[in-house]
Structure formats: C-alpha cells, structure tokens
Amino acid sequence: MRAxxxxxxxxxxxxxxxxxxxxxxxxxxxxGAGNVHVGRMVELDVADASQLEEMCRxxxxxxxxxxxxxxxxxxxxxxx
Amino acid sequence: MRAxxxxxxxxxxxxxxxxxxxxxxxxxxxxGAGNVHVGRMVELDVADASQLEEMCRxxxxxxxxxxxxxxxxxxxxxxx
Numbered sequence: 001m002r003a004x005x006x007x008x009x010x011x012x013x014x015x016x017x018x019x020x021x022x023x024x025x026x027x028x029x030x031x032g033a034g035n036v037h038v039g040r041m042v043e044l045d046v047a048d049a050s051q052l053e054e055m056c057r058x059x060x061x062x063x064x065x066x067x068x069x070x071x072x073x074x075x076x077x078x079x080x
Numbered sequence: 081m082r083a084x085x086x087x088x089x090x091x092x093x094x095x096x097x098x099x100x101x102x103x104x105x106x107x108x109x110x111x112g113a114g115n116v117h118v119g120r121m122v123e124l125d126v127a128d129a130s131q132l133e134e135m136c137r138x139x140x141x142x143x144x145x146x147x148x149x150x151x152x153x154x155x156x157x158x159x160x
Binding site: 037041055 | 082098101104105108110111112113115116117118119120121122123124125126127128131134135138139140
C-alpha cells in the first residue's frame with residue numbers, strides 16, 4: 001500500500017525556508033499570505049504499514065526538531 | 081484559509097533523495113518498501129486561494145522539473 005509522510009519543523013524550531021518564502025511572496029505581488037512553513041514529503045510503497053512509525057523515527061524525520069504525520073493513500077500520485 | 085502545496089519531482093526526473101531513502105531502508109531492516117519519492121510540502125495561509133496556482137509556478141515549485149498539487153486544508157497542522 002502507498003503511504004505519504006509529511007514532515008514539518010516543530011513549533012518553535014527555526015524554519016528558514018518558510019521565512020524566505022513568506023518574504024518573497026509580497027515582493028512578487030502576492031499579498032495576504034502568512035504563516036508559511038516548508039517541510040518535506042516522502043511517498044512510498046510499504047508492505048507493512050505498521051513499520052512506518054519506526055521508519056519516520058529512524059530515517060525519514062529528525063524527531064528532535066521535526067514532527068511527522070503519516071497518511072495512507074490508495075491512489076497513485078496526481079500530476080499537476 | 082490554509083493551503084498545502086505538495087511538490088514532487090516529475091516522472092523521469094532524477095530523485096536522488098528518494099533513491100537514498102530506498103537504499104537506506106533495507107539496510108535498517110525495513111523490507112518491502114519501494115517506489116520512494118521525496119518532495120517538498122509548503123503550508124501557508126492565503127487570503128485568495130486563486131493565487132496559489134501562480135505562486136506555485138513563480139516561486140514554490142520549479143515547473144520544469146517538478147509537479148505540484150494544491151490542497152485546501154481547514155484545520156491547523158497536526159502534531160505527530
């Protein structure tokens with residue numbers, strides 16, 4: 001089955017990419033955007049979904065500074 | 081309103097992070113994982129959701145090598 005892991009900087013941890021995007025948006029003429037956070041997304045097929053939690057802790061995320069969220073997705077990734 | 085943008089390497093574009101994760105998982109004892117892709121996630125508050133498409137094209141993603149997907153989310157980001 002296919003899973004998606006969303007990884008974000010923990011609250012209070014510096015998010016320099018988020019800050020950079022938040023500053024760049026008004027400079028490009030986009031008003032009204034705020035609270036911008038940039039994280040990572042990992043999508044993978046797994047045989048055993050119960051392993052995902054441990055995969056996150058041991059490889060995909062850094063639990064000291066990042067939170068992660070696991071979603072099961074059934075469909076293939078959509079193209080934009 | 082809060083939006084989430086998922087950004088992935090286009091099909092056929094090299095995804096070295098995905099390859100690295102896919103190789104590291106079996107070495108850590110996780111069998112059965114495959115088709116691993118690593119992308120970015122941007123979450124932000126926007127006043128005008130119709131601007132998101134252009135934000136992606138002009139700043140958040142590189143349309144030459146990345147696909148993006150826009151999701152509207154109502155709730156605050158969940159902590160893991």
